[in-house]
Amino acid sequence: MKIKKPNLKSGRGILRESAPYCTAILFYLLLKHLYVLGDVIAAIVSVLTPILIGLILAYIIDPPVRKLEKKMAARGSRHYRGKAITIVVLIIVFSLLLLAAAVIPQFTTSIIHFSSNTTAYHESLQNSVDSLVGHHVDLTSTFSITDKIMVKLNKSVQNFIAQKSAATGKAIGNLAIDFILAIYFLLYKKSILRRGTHLLHMIVPESSYDQTAAFLKRCDVIFIKYISCEVIDGIIVGVANAVLMLIFRMEYIPLVSVVVGVTNLVPTFGPIIGAVCGVFILMIDNPLHAIIFLLITGLIQGLDGYVLKPKLYGDTLGIPGIWVLIAVILGGRIFGMWGMLLAIPVAAILSIVIDEAIIPALKKRQARRDGETAAASGGGDPGAGA
Template sequence: MEEQEPKRKWYILDGRAVSNLLVVLIGILFYMALDSFGALQKKVDEFLGVLSPFIAGFAIAYLLNTPMDFFERRVYCNLKRKRGLSVLTVYLIALIVVVILLNLILPQVVESVVALVSNMSTYISNLNTFVQGLIDQYHLEGEGITDLVSLYQDVLNRATAWASQKMPELLSLGVKVGNVVISAVTALISSIYMLAGKGRLVPQLKKMIYAFLPTAKANRFLGICRHANGVFVGFINGKLIDSAIIGVLCFILNLIFRIPFPMLVAVVVGVTNIIPFFGPIVGAIPCVMILLIVDPWAALRFGVLVIALQQFDGNILGPKILGDSTGLNAIWVLVAIVVGGGLFGFPGMLLGVPTFAVIYALVREWTNNRLQAKGIDGNGNPVHTSGQGEDHPKE
């Protein structure tokens, strides 16, 4: 009898082996990414630089989407070309607002900056006279105050030298105007296409999601997107309106209380007020430093004014406009701002709060579902349901 050849054994990877292999591969990729982090970051920056006009276009379209929906559903609802008329209307309104703001605000801001830099030596001399008068009048100990003033003057001199050096570059941007104009036109055109083609683009994205995902997961994903969109729209639009009102109120109060450079100070306060939580501090500090040089008593008046203004915003105006659009308490808002600002700068500080709000809502929903599945509450106690005779723990 012939000897039979031993059968070959074929080994098939089970689920655990595949999972371990994936973990190892992910670890290798993560190590390679860390090892070449500088080159990777450079490539990412280059890629984002190419896409920046389209990212800006998406941001413009996202901001104008809410007023466009209003005109489409309320004003032009019975017309055949309601989408085109709505897009045209919102862009005309946006253009009018931008032209008005540029004509009213930009010249005064530029004039204030130029005057501040040009007269810096006079302001510093007046500050020295003011401090010396306080020392003589109140018999203050001069050594520590003199050192503090010298340090402050040194910082201001460095800032003035830097501003004087950069001023010609800031005022003569002719070399970069071409690239800026091209990027702006590209962003504007892409935003128009996004708004006008929203009726086709959104159904196409939904079709792809339902094609690649199971129906239940696709519905769940679209529900998360709807919730995230509601949070972002409510927060961003509300914050922009709130900051615009605060900026206008600050300008009016600056005129009433005779604060120097009223338009420049109001613009700084209004723009930085967009940042949640830290916005008042970020805006007040540079304004107070500028006003200390020009008029110390005006700096004191502005400090009282901005505290009262931010109290009004935080307790009355902000809650009326924003409501509870995020559902986060103060500690989570602080965490979202610090982490978002540390990772992505100013956009991270602005968008970190609504992003964290969406993540917080998902984690809360998952936690509640897990507790409900286990039949316990947040303290680990069984959840009772009323039955016919006695309560039974929910299983």
């Protein structure tokens, strides 16, 4: 049996023929060892964390600063850049302190209060279940399990508060440093952008510089649009949840509403997490309120998904739902919570790259191959010139 040797002279050698198989093997190994990639990136990011967080904060704070800056400039105000930065930073810090004051004390006190009043909660839950079912249901085994869980949770909360007080102070100090870095980045924004432009000129060839700059501008628009719309959407969902809970006179309104608003920032899985947390918090006080809360959550999420988000986003992030799900799963596995939060804009940017760069390049390559094949077949046909 004669083995056909690869034609190395025409470029169709062993390397070219084995390239698809090598690519498939590398892709499989990459998917199988995603955690290794995540560990490497996490090690690099941990060293640059303060600077990265400062840049991210400056990037998030910059859009409202620009809007306020334009209004101040139109009114003829002096030093409007510094004033706009100060006002926006003070609003953000005040909002964070207000959220912490509304959530943290209520969370700790609710856990401790529940653990010290288990008998009353048992009676309330037993009466609610009996009234819903229509006959007596023995919940003794369920109560024993929940009591053990709450005792452990109570001890964990108390130990966490006692042991993590120093770490909390350190985290607050780090956050203050990050905000200071963000303020400096905002103050020297023009200088940073100018140097970034010079660096881009050095890296990118002159022939493709305008195209690269336009692509980066589109990425900036996508990220800013996504972040601003997510924050607005989370605030609206949290406020709507608080109003409806207030109408039905439920307990733990600040705690549950903040949890719902914050978890709503996470795509796909966030509303589910918020609903589960809210049901658990309300179940310990009034099971009927927990059922009503589920109905409220379904109503709010329906309006949010079909009315509010299409109005906010428009056509900026037009990507299929399956890509959103895949991006959220992969982003969460590689980068954790930040990966889940930024999965949608990254997927939108990759969609742009695929649609406007990769697919046209592949089409040109295929057209060139078809042309070469047609020329070869035409040139080799003896009757072509007849």
